[in-house]
Amino acid sequence: MPDLIAKPALGHAPLTLAGTTLTEEPQARITAIAPFPGQTDAVARALGMAFPAPGQVVESGGRSLVWAGRDIAFLIGDAPTVALAASVTDQSDAWVTLALRGPQAVAALARLVSLDLRRVQAGQCFRTGLNHMPLVLIVEDADRFRLMTFRSMAQTAWHEVQDALEKVAARAALTA
Amino acid sequence: MRYSGLKVFTEGLLGNRGWKPVWRDPAPKASYDAVIIGGGGHGLATAYYLAKNHGLTNIAVLEKGYLGSGNIGRNTTIVRANYFLPGNSEFYSHSMKLWEGLEADLNYNVMHSQRGLINLFHSDGQRDAFARRGNAMINQGDDAILLDRDGVRELLPYLDFDNTRFPIYGGLLHPRGGTARHDAVAWGYARAADRRGVDLIQNCEVTGIDIANGRVTGVQTTRGAIRAAKVGMVVAGRSSQVAAMAGLRLPIESHILQAFVTEGLKPVIDHVISFGMGHFYISQSDKGGLVFGGDLDFYASYAARGNLPMVEHVMEAGMTLMPMIGRARVLRSWGGIMDMTPDGSPIIDKTPIDGLFIDAGWNYGGFKAVPASGFCMAHLMATGTSHPVAARFKLNRFATGHILDEEGTGSQHNLH
Amino acid sequence: MRLTCPFCGPRDRREFHYYGAADYLNRPGPEAAASAWDDYLHNRDNPAGVTQDLWYHEQGCAAWLKVTRNTVTHEILAVDAVAGGAA
Amino acid sequence: MRIDSKGRIDRSRPLTFVFDGTSYAGFKGDTLASALMANNVRVVGRSFKYHRPRGILTAGSEEPNALVEVLGPSNQTPNTRATMQELFEGLVARSQNRWPSLGLDLLEVNDLAAPFLSAGFYYKTFMWPRRLWEGLYEPLIRRAAGLGRLSGKHDEGTYEKAWAHCDLLVIGAGPAGLMAALTAARAGVDVILCDESSEPGGRLLSDEGAIDGLPAADWVAGVLAEMASLPNLRLMTRTTVTGAYDDGTFGALERVGLHRRPRPNLPRECFWRIVAKRSILAAGALERAIAFENNDRPGVMMASALSTYLNRYGVVPGKRIALFANTDSARNTARSLMAAGVEVAAIIDPREDAAEEPGTTVHRGAVVARARGRMGLREITIRKGASETRLSVDCLGVSGGWNPTLHLTCHMNGRPRWSADLAAFVPNDGAIPGMLVAGAANGSFSTHGCLAAGAEAARASLAALGMAAPMAALPQAEDAPYAIAPLWQVPTKKRAWLDFANDVTTKDVALSAQEGFTSVEHMKRYTTQGMAPDQGKNSNVAALAVLADATGRGIPETGTTTFRPPFAPVSIAAMGAGGRGAGFAPQRFLTSDRASRDRHAPMIEAGLWYRPSYFPKPGETTWRESCDREVMMVRSSVGVTDVSTLGKIDIQGPDAGRFLDFVYTNTFSTLPVGRVRYGLMLREDGHVLDDGTCARLGETHWLMTTTTAAAGLVMRHLDFVHQAFCADWQVRFTSVTEGWAQFAVAGPRARDLITSALGRAPGLPFMGCSDVTVQGIAGRLFRISFSGEEGYEIAVPTRYGEALFRDLIARAETMGGGPYGMEALNVLRIEKGFITHAEIHGRTTACDIGMEKMVSAKKDCIGKAAAARPGMTGPEREQLVGLKPLTDSPITAGAHLFAQGAELTRENSAGYVTSVGYSPLLKSHLALAFLKNGRARHGETIRLVDRLRDIDVLCSVTGPVFHDPEGEKLRA
Incomplete structure (x- = not known):
């Protein structure tokens, strides 16, 4: 019996415009990982990682714990092996992750995200919207970002980021 | 003074020096048979029909600002009778009949124009819901035509039939639907009420409602106390504040509804069109501006101004539905304050206080209701019983569960 | 309009879903009188001034928030998490 | 006429452009208006109502007359201000609101008929006969009204929206704005400086003044050079701040590509949302006109605009110019003109004490009584006391004083106050929280005053941001006092214009007062003053003053002026950028999407999702053929359909069962592990919110299923109930909708298919569930059915969805089965009497759908109390029934139900049809419907009438379950 073939959300090749x-x-x-009420500290101890404060990413041992909402965080990397006083769900298939890296990344995001990205730095993350789509925005550094949105919306997300990049690039070409 | 084309002509020859004030500017008397709080469309219409239908002329309309300063002059001017729930159907049907005779009745051109209203639908489910509505309209004696996609295309070829996010399946055409010149409705009723002897008192704010032994006895105003055995509160937008003067707490939350008008353009949209998958409806005024609106800003407010998220949503909806309007420029946006009820339907009823009546909760459908609202409120104030076409607009229907929820969104004030 | 979410910080109004007056927090018990339920579900003070109402940070952290604000000026006076636990 | 040596245009870059079919020459740096002026084109438009010839009045976005259509390669832009349209090579523009041509406009007949077209005349006529309103009068009015034309074609232009954040937003880059932005940026805060023009500088570019001994324009260049070196300052030119909204949010429109030929992907416009902690409004002031007879003739224009055309564009609109002004600012214009060698024939100054002016004649205490020259000014009449003299001129510059550009301060309901000293409205402090107003926008009209106010506003803003600002020396500049003798109108029996754009004259305002429209709001609405494209910028204050005169009141008692957003009109396309086409809402695609499209399934919208409607086979020509086959396939063998769109909420915790008992009407805490139960959820108002199944995966682990439509709603509802009422309960929920691809497998051979796919028998009882391994992948299996046949839903992680779907349909096809779509799914569920949101449409109670027994009497739940209200139950309500036509006739959803013999009226409507389908199994159309007291009426014959579609059919009333009412197939 053949195994089922895993498919990526998009399978798109990278796109570079204006160096981004x-x-x-x-x-x-x-x-x-969503700790039950009052159990956040216990969950953190069991995980061996600090539970991230709002807007923070905690890195430890090759795993990152990304704050993802009120009393919930996404553990990216190996799944926890110990029992936790928390709701634990596998979200690996629920999200598509896009990366936007380069000098025009912030300019493109300014067309997609309502956040103030003036002084963002590594270790920050945001729950917000990518236009009308849900978004977990992870800051790698000031011009490198990862964008997680619903997997079913991957095509729209890609299209809208591409569209923003194209417009930013067309503007950049005027002064180049 | 009777208005007519001949009068306009002769006055024109004489330098327009003969036109008289459209209404008197009387000082308030100490006492009236009935007082109506609120000189908006509904209040003025109530006064007019009290005088005309019930012979009550020793009455006053008290307006805190200028006549017609509320939502009557801040709406998208749509007139329609396309409801489907019993209770609403007969009321708006009655209103439409009054609209159709309004110019002759008032001797004032309110520019009621039956341009046809088209509600677009974008799925089989929406079509079924609109078919139910259209059949209800016909059963009520009003008109409705179900258009398929080609039928819509014939009437509205400029819609985006190819790329829009939610394809157009068809539309429900209500040929008698249309628009009217909003301010003229207030002025026409005011002038006609004044001619029948009603005192229209501007810059007169009610500051208290006098009640003795469970009966209303009059009102306190910024221009003195006024006695009256009957008081009607017709102040949509401020209903909760005025009712609170009588110790009443209403099933109403106030919300902002924004509307927009563009610069003048040569005729390009002939109908009133409403989008089924976003908050957007549009018509073109006789002056040439595209007049359009969307949904509430959704948060309780008395600010009469909106915020950008709904502005942008409305514009985005316009662009997906009819991208030909893209280069029209928005000239002005404004917000009205809506009395939102838990089921989206209005209240025309007695209150627990004898002699105190309420006409409120028009959500954002008050403009088209003006004639019937005045008609039925006048009937109620004059006779003490509800007019049959407004019999279900009870204040206590939420307590009893006799809900009139056209949208089906439930007892959340801002969802209607 | 912007609300300062106790978890996420200042955010544009479009990230939030509005429900209604904070009255919705005071759910009557199952044995309460019908009039208590009528008040709870329908009747509102609806002040022209300071009010408290409920907002959901839908495009954000999913917290329900109780916002104290002025309905005339739109000034925001306080934003608190309904369930507490704000950082 | 060009003036050599003047202007900031680039004479080395000539451009050609076309206006009304004629080709002209201009230069880089020109606007369309300046270029037309240089080519001696005097008439550029026709007025709105009287179709009078009109010329250029201003040099800014407030222009009321020079509105043109700009023609692009594929579309046209109406009502474009020639004064704002920058010239580019190949620009094509056309005049508007005239027929057949600008020079000969037949509707100019309206000008002769003016006595009969006074303010509000239309309210008094066109009433008889009634049917002629829509048939004749209104179409004529509509055709005559309006200005430019939309093409009627889709706007295919590129637009964008963007966000910007800063500490301080400075609006306007004139002396006050430049000084404010520079002061703040030097202190280190993030500053955005927006200016409407293509070039910063404001009036410093228009007037010939000196700052620190340098020509003002050179000082501007120095400031800009320093600004360019400050990374924390962002200068946005061609950007109009259009609206002030709550909490420091501003709307702004940037003209990105309108001043050049279109380029791929380059937006025409960008609508910015700027979020600023503080703001400074330094938008300057607008000069205002004086109303006198025929003051709208081409060649009569604002005095300050003359300076702008001369000093920025090197052009003057006449050879012999007069000025009519009641302030000293027009003297600068006179001096500039004379210095450039232009004849200034006279200055008419109503002030008795006005100073002399070397080089020209000053008529003190005099006014301009009228202008002559229909297609271009030829002559003015100067009146002093009782005597009148005529003067030949071809241009008249007018200044009636200045109105601060305070519009944004009104956007949050702030009302300006009247300053008698300035004879103008000035903004009130605090009108916009966090905003300070500086310079001419605040009534400081000298250059020194503007610079000082800009610096001071910056310092105050910095202090509010917690920053100290060093005091820096202010540049030296003129500080002339502002003196004005208010003059709004020159009395005349003829027409004198206030609102050029809407053709509102002083007579109209007087008539409005005569008719009792004495409130300023009544006057505006009655005369339409202020409602034209210039939004009353040129006329509001003067019209108010004229109304005050007419009613014998002072200006403050008459009222105030106000402005609503936007400050300058904004295209729908810019504010709606992104909405075009599919951009309006995200698209959600199933993992089976490609496989379905491969099979030519038409995809239809289900909320944001796309789902297959049906899977056509060769030879099938209608959807019904495919649908019937798919239904019979499920009833006879096996069908597969993608149900991943249903909401899936993972619920974990010791209190999960208790929580479910609270949100569902029925009891879940007693459900055994490995079992599934159907649940009904109410809104707190007692109506049905949603229905679906909920599976108990473990002792403290549940999986709730919602309908596709209500997935988000239910999640929000659960969050509310938990956070508001029981935040301490040990339960959390997480949406896992996106993580699982889930397929329904239904039919007599469903078990065979599942056995084949799993390599083992499913071994589940009806309403059972378990973890399974699907070809090596961990998945879940549920034995549930929405078709009435034995049914399973099998779920795997989303990445495997496409593979599993293809695998399942391949296996099904070997068994005589295959995929089925939404149409068949709908027929199957109607045959079985299962409800969807067509039935639970928000007005439905549990009782209406026959599920009142599912509301547990033993516990409280959301909605239980409100559901007990008297109006929520009882025989008067419509109850769910099935309908079967007595004849083989199609029936329709949306039809109403009537007793036989009853007249077809609203009162007699006994119900309505919610869902219909053709059952190939029962060889009949079937319907679900709501019928008054329906449960007691099974067996009755009822009349189904759809008057929209001419359907009138007798039906028998049945229970809603047509197929296998005992459920034997489900449990097999």
Whole structure:
């Protein structure tokens, strides 16, 4: 009996415009951990990682714990192996992760995201919207970002980021 | 003074020096048979029909600002009778009949124009819901035509039939639907009420409602106390505040509804069109501006101004539905304050206080209701019983569960 | 309009879903009188001034928030998490 | 006429452009208006109502007359201000609101008929006979009204929207704005400086003044050079701040590509949302006109505009110019003109004490009584006391004083106050929280005053941001006091214009007062003053003053002026950027999407999702053929359909069962592990919110299924109930909709298919569930059915969805089965009497759908109390029934139901049809419907009438379940 073939959300090749590259990231293991009321500290101890404060990413041992909402975080990397006083769900297949990296990344995001991105730095993340789509925005550094949105919306997300990049590039070409 | 084309001609020859004030500017008397709080469309219409239908002329309309300063002059001017729930159907049907005779009745051109209203639908489910509505309209004696996609294309060839996000399946055409010149409705009723002896008192704010032994006895105003055995509160937008003067707490939350008008353009949109998958409806005024609107800003407010998210949503909806309007420029946006009820339908009823009546909760459908609202409120104030076409607009229907929820969105005030 | 979410910080109004007056927090017990339910579901003070109402950070952290604000000026006076636990 | 040596245009870059079919020459740096002026084109438009010839009045976005259509390669842009349209090579423009041509406009007959077209005349006539309103009068009015034309073609232009954030937004880059932005940026805060023009500088580019001994324009260049070196300052030219909204949010429109030939992907316009902690409004002031007889003739224009055309564009509109002004600012214009060698024939100054002016004659205490020259000014009449003299001129510059550009301060309901000293409205402090107003926008009209106010506003803003600002020396500039003798109108029996754009004259305002429209709001609405494209910028204050005169009141008692957003008109396309086509809402695609399209399934919208409607086979020509086959396939063998769109909410925690008992009407805490139960959820108002199944995966682990439509709604509802009422309960929920691809497998051979796919028998009872391994992949299996046949839903992680779907349909096809779409799914569920949101449409109670027994009496739940209200139950309500036509006739959803013999009226409507389908199994159309007291009426014959589609059919009333009412197939 043949095994089922896994498909990426998009399978798009990277796109580079104005020195800025949009890529579809390979699917990672994502585990949503939502501690039961009052159990956040216990969960953190069991995980061996600090539970991230709002807007923070905690890195440890090759795994990152990304704050993803009120009392919920996404563990990116190996799934927890210990029992947690938390709701634990596998979200690996629920999200598509795009990366936007380059000098025009912030300018493109200014067309997609309502956040103030003036002084963002590594270790930050945001729950917000990518236009009308849900978004987890992870800051790698000031001009490198990962964008997680619903997998079913991957085509629209790609299209809208591409569209923003094209417009930014057309403007950049005027002064180049 | 009777208005006519001949009068306009002769006055023109005489330098327009003979035109008289459209209404008197009386000082308030100490006492009236009935007082109506609120000189908007509904209040003025109530006064007019009290005088005309019930012979009550010793009455006053008290307006805190200028006549017609509320939502009557801040709406998208749509007139329609396309409801489907019993209770609403007969009321708006009655209103439409009054609209159709309004110019002759008032001797004032309110420019009621039956341009046809088209509600677009974008799925089989929406078509079924509109078919139910259209049949209800016909059963009520009004008109409705179900258009398929080609039928819509014939009437509205400029819609985007190829790329829009939610394809157009068809539309429900309501040929008698249309628009009217909003301010003229207030002025026409005001002038006609004044001619029948009603005192229209501007810059007169009600500051208190006098109640003795469970009966209303009059009102306190910024221009003195006024006695009256009957008081009607017709102040949509401020209903909760005025009712609170009588100790009443209403099933109403106030919300902002924005509307927009563009610069003048040569005729390009002939109908009133409403989008089924976003908040957007549009018509073109006789002056040439595209007049359009969307949904509430959704948060309780008395600010009479909106914020950008709904502005942008409305514009985006316009662009997906009819991208030919892209280069029209928005000239002005404004917000009205809506009385939102838990089921989206209005209230025309007695209150627990004898002699105190309420006409409120028009959500954002008050403009087209003006004639019937005045008609039925006048009937209620004059006779003490509800007019049959407004019999279900009870204040206590939420307590009893006799809900009139056309949208089916439930008892959340801002969802209607 | 912007609300400062106790978790996410200042955000544009479009990230939030509005429900209604904070009255919705005071759910009557199952044995409450019908009039208590009528008040709870329908009747509102609806002040022209300071009010408290409920917003959901839908395009954000999914917290329900109780916002104290002025309905005339739109001034935001306070934003608190309904369930507490704000950072 | 060009003036050599003047202007900021680039004479080395000549451009050609076309206006009304004629080709002209201009230069880089020109606007369309300046270029037309240089080519001595005097008439550029026709007025709105009287179709009078009109020339250029201003040099800014407030222009009321020079509105043209700009023609692009594929579309046209109406009502474009020639004063704002920058010239580019190949620009093509056309005049508007005239027929057949600008020079000969037949509707100019309206000008002769003016006595009969006074303010509001249309309210008094056209009433008889009634049917002629829509048939004759209104179409004529509509055709005559309006200005430019939309093409009627889709706007295919590129637009964008963007966000910007800053500490301080400075609006306007004139002396006050430049000084404010520079002061703040030097202190280190993030500053955005927006200016409407193509070039910063404001009036410093228009007037010939000196700052620190340098020509003002050189000082501007120095400031800009320093600004360019400050990374924390962002200068946005061609950007009009259009609206002030709550909490420091501003709307702004940037003209990105309108001043050049279109380029791929380059937006025409960008609509910015700027979020600023503080703001400074330094938008300057607008000069205002004085109303006198025929003051709208081409060649009569604003005095300050003359300076702008001369100093920025090197052009003057006449050879012999007069000025009519009641302030000193027009003297600068006179001096500039004379210095450039242009004849200034006279200055008419109503002030008795006006100073002399070397080089020209000053008529003190005099006014201009009228202008002559229909297609271009020829002559003015100067009146002093009782005597009148005529003067030949071809241009008249007018200044009635200045109105601060305070519009944005009104956007949050702030009302300006009247300053008698300035004879103008000035903004009130605090009108926009966080905003300070500086310079001419605040009534400081000298250059020094503007510079000082800009610096001071910056310092105050910095202090509010917690920053100290060093005091820097202010540049030296003129500080002349502002003196004005208010003059709004020169009395005349003829028409004198206030609102050029809407053709509102002083007579109209007087008539409005005569008729009792004495409130300023009544006057505006009655005369339409202020409602034209210039939004009353040129006329509001003067019209108010004229109304005050007419009613014998002072200006403050008459009222105030106000402005609503936008400050300058904004295209729908810019504010709606992104909405075009599919951009209006995200598209959600199933993992089976490609496989379905491969099979030519038409995809239809289901909320944001796309789902297959049906899977046509060769030879099938209608959807019904395919649908019937798919239904019979499910009833006879096996069908596969993608149900991943249903909401899936993972619920975990010790209190999960208790929580489910609270949100569902029925009890879940007693459900055994490995079992699934159907649940009904109410809104708190007692109506049905949603229905679906909920599976118990483990002792403290559940999986709730919602309908596609209600997935988001239910999640929000659960979050509310938990956070508001039981936040301490040990339960959390997480949407896992996106993580799983889930397929329904239904039919007598469903078990065989599942066995084949799993390599083992499913071994599940009806309403059972378990974890399974699907070809090596961990998945889940549920034995549930929405078709009435034995049914399973099999779920795998989304990445495997496409593979599993293809695998399942391949296996099904070997068994005589295959995929089925939404149409068949709908027929199957109607045959079985299962409801969807067609039935639970928000007005339905549990009782209406026959599920009142599912509301547990033993516990409280959301909606239980409100569902007990008297109006929510009882025989008067419509209850769910099935309908079967007595004859083989099509029936329709949306039809109403009537007792036989009853007249077809609203009162007699006994219900309505919610869902219909043709059952190939029962060889009959079937319907689900709501019928008053329907449960007691099974067996009755009822009349189904759809008057929209001429359908009138007798039906028998049945229970809603047509197929296998005992459920034997489900449990097999």
